[in-house]
Amino acid sequence: MLISAAIEGTPLHCDRGDGISVKEHLDSVYLRAKNNCCESLELLQNIALGKGEIATLALDYLCRIVCQDEDGTANVAKKARAQCQSLITDFPQWINNTFLQDRFTLLFIACTRLKDEGLFADNIPALVKEKIMQLDHLPVKPKWYTPHQGEFDALNYATFNDNNRQLRYALPQDGACQFWAALMLRDRNENWLEVDKSIILQEIKTTDWESKIQLAIKSAIASMGEIYGYFPIADGECVDAMIYNNTIANGYFTLYSPRG
Numbered sequence: 001m002l003i004s005a006a007i008e009g010t011p012l013h014c015d016r017g018d019g020i021s022v023k024e025h026l027d028s029v030y031l032r033a034k035n036n037c038c039e040s041l042e043l044l045q046n047i048a049l050g051k052g053e054i055a056t057l058a059l060d061y062l063c064r065i066v067c068q069d070e071d072g073t074a075n076v077a078k079k080a081r082a083q084c085q086s087l088i089t090d091f092p093q094w095i096n097n098t099f100l101q102d103r104f105t106l107l108f109i110a111c112t113r114l115k116d117e118g119l120f121a122d123n124i125p126a127l128v129k130e131k132i133m134q135l136d137h138l139p140v141k142p143k144w145y146t147p148h149q150g151e152f153d154a155l156n157y158a159t160f161n162d163n164n165r166q167l168r169y170a171l172p173q174d175g176a177c178q179f180w181a182a183l184m185l186r187d188r189n190e191n192w193l194e195v196d197k198s199i200i201l202q203e204i205k206t207t208d209w210e211s212k213i214q215l216a217i218k219s220a221i222a223s224m225g226e227i228y229g230y231f232p233i234a235d236g237e238c239v240d241a242m243i244y245n246n247t248i249a250n251g252y253f254t255l256y257s258p259r260g
Helices: 002-008 022-034 038-048 052-066 074-090 097-101 104-111 126-135 157-164 177-187 190-194 197-206 209-228 239-245
Strands: 140-142 167-169
Touching: 002 022, 002 038, 002 052, 022 038, 022 052, 022 074, 038 052, 038 074, 052 074, 052 104, 052 157, 074 104, 074 126, 097 104, 097 126, 104 126, 104 140, 177 190, 177 197, 197 209, 209 239
Parallel strands: none
Antiparallel strands: 140 167
């Protein structure tokens, strides 16, 4: 029943005709898996490969197990990690990079160090480490995705859960990065991270940002005058306008880039 629910993405509150919700069934599997029932651990893993909130919760339960949350044991944590590692190494045609991009948590389960595991313990297969490094270049990742030589540091579940709700964004250092980030955060829309600089410039012109940037340039020039005792001038054009036109208005954004 749970496998079917995972394939169909059945909501957790639904029941399948027996008067018991999907979540209640899944909770039962989790409790058995945590108590070292290998069949339940394998079932939990298979459900995690499905879709919908049932798969998300199954992944969360596997994370609790490898983090040894709620008095979990190292023995069960090792089994859960080893099973997830086997998924990646034995079924590369299905558990590929595209699949894993939507299930970063599966990589954490497969590649995390366990509590009290020594620094020199090598319990992560090379192929699994390779997957970690292949996906490290992606621009958007969970906050915890900071691998060290293909492994993740051991975390308690509370820290992992908190970091899993936060994302890390890698933006190009070309001067427009702060505008991409500001627009994405303003609209809660990651599509802003992929637009051309010309679109960013259009957005600046339709907001009050343009006047704010120009005012910031003018203030910087005034501060320079106070420090050095003179104000720069240019024939026929205000210096602040000249700076703005040749750094932002031209679409290069060099005012805020290392090059600028």
